[in-house]
Amino acid sequence: HTAVAGIRRAMDEQGFVDVWTPAMTRGTPEGARDFLVPVRLQPGKFFALAQSPQLFKQLCMIGGVDRYYQIATCWRDEDLRADRQFEFRQLDLEMAFVEARDELDVMEVAVCAAFEAVGRRPPPRPFPHIPFDEAMAKYGSDKPDLRFGMEIQDATAITRGSEFGVFKNAPCVRYLAVPKAISRSEHQRLEELAKEWGAKGLAMLSQVSKFLSEAELSAFAVPEGSTGLFVADEEPVVAKVLGLLRLHLGRELDLIDHEKDVFNWVVDFPLFEQDEETKQWTFTHHPFTAPAPGVESWDESAPGDVRGQHYDLVWNGWELGSGSIRIHDVEVQQRVFRTMGLSDVEAQSKFGFLLDALAMGAPPHGGFAMGIERFVAQLAGEPDIRQIVAFPKVSSGSDPLTGAPTPMPDEVLRELGVKALPQEPSSRA
Ligand code: ASP
Secondary structure (H helix, E strand, O other), X not given: OHHXXXXXXXXXXXXXXXXXXXXXXXOOOOOOEOOEEEOOOOOOOEEEEOOOOHHHHHHHHHOOOOEEEXXXXXXXXXXXXXXXXXXXXXXXXXXXXXXXXXXXXHHHHHHHHHHHHOOOOOOOOOOXXXXXXXXXXXXXOOOOOOOOOOOOEEOOOOOOOOOOHHHHHOOEEEEEEEOOOOOHHHHHHHHHHHHHOOOOOOEEHHHXXXXXXXXXXXXXXXXXXXXXXXXXXXXXXXXHHHHHHHHHHHHHOOOOOOOOOOEEEEEOOEOEEEOOOOOOEEEOOOOOEOEOOOOOOOOOOOOOOOEEOEEEEEEOOXXXXXXXXXXXXXXXXXXXXXXXXXXXXXXHHHHHHHHHHHHOOOOOEEEEEEEHHHHXXXXXXXXXXXXXXXXXXXXXXXXXXXXXXXXXXXXXXXHHXXXXXXXXXXXXX
């Protein structure tokens, strides 16, 4: 209550207007599945519960409300985790005639106001920026925990000429210099973990040093008493495994300074990513994020190099939320849809209301959303948002208090034009 009151006060003082937007709408593409609501008056048709008010808030900007905010409830059908419930709230905001810096300033003010409201010293501003590529290379994560060092180091160049085939042939070789001696059995245990995370192996520098020249060996930053742990593989595997290992060892070796609060912005994300299976390009965050300033067109079949004006807010390794400068030019918006494989006809049928509004002239605008429960859990020092949510759901997706969800009688379903198919009970239910 106190944190949210602080946030509301900060938004009010910064001139934002609280606008209520519909929960029942058309699917909003935020990357999760929709919860559907059948409609008795139109049997067989469904609303989706808003995954976020994204398009409504953009329409507010086009409609002339220059500063919108809401503590908005959002619904996303995703597996439940420590930082995820089906329904959650976010501080959702949007501003017209702004650049990224303005938007990030507003968010920083709101975050600091919540700290002050609960009687804590706010983090220093401005929050530092870290480019996505650097976060992935040094921390193996797009939500790096910066409360401790032990950064991932690159050894791809050093190991190119190596006699050791695994190193020489791997597209990417990186390592952690762990500040302690690691025994054979500890190494085995860590290697098991690395394999669970997708690595083929986890090498210790001492094991492979005989394959490396003096010059190669001296190029490694592994001080006396420390242990070099390597992964050699495709770059995404190396980043993921060493990123998880860094966090694991950070906790196990007590390297994390729990007195510290580190907020940071992750910037310069790619605008598109490729689906591993279908090879179809799709949005990294949502399809309304603007490309980097000045970029208006790209090769629609190979957009991998395009960066987006997107920002993630991270606190001690927790992703609190994200936002972006939006596309306000209808042609750029159509180009994004085409890159995602939507024909102009499909785009018009799904998003015609947005395209029409953009075509009427939209101001440059941008906005942000920060998860309230994640933020409050972090403020309260709780590792799971269920600890600060009244009446949370458990990980099977049910509400243990009321017993929901429940089956519905046939006549209710009939009225809605819905048929329940018999299902294998889920093993997790
Ligand atoms: N709609 C986005 C989300 O819910 C946030 C934003 O871009 O403003 O994650």
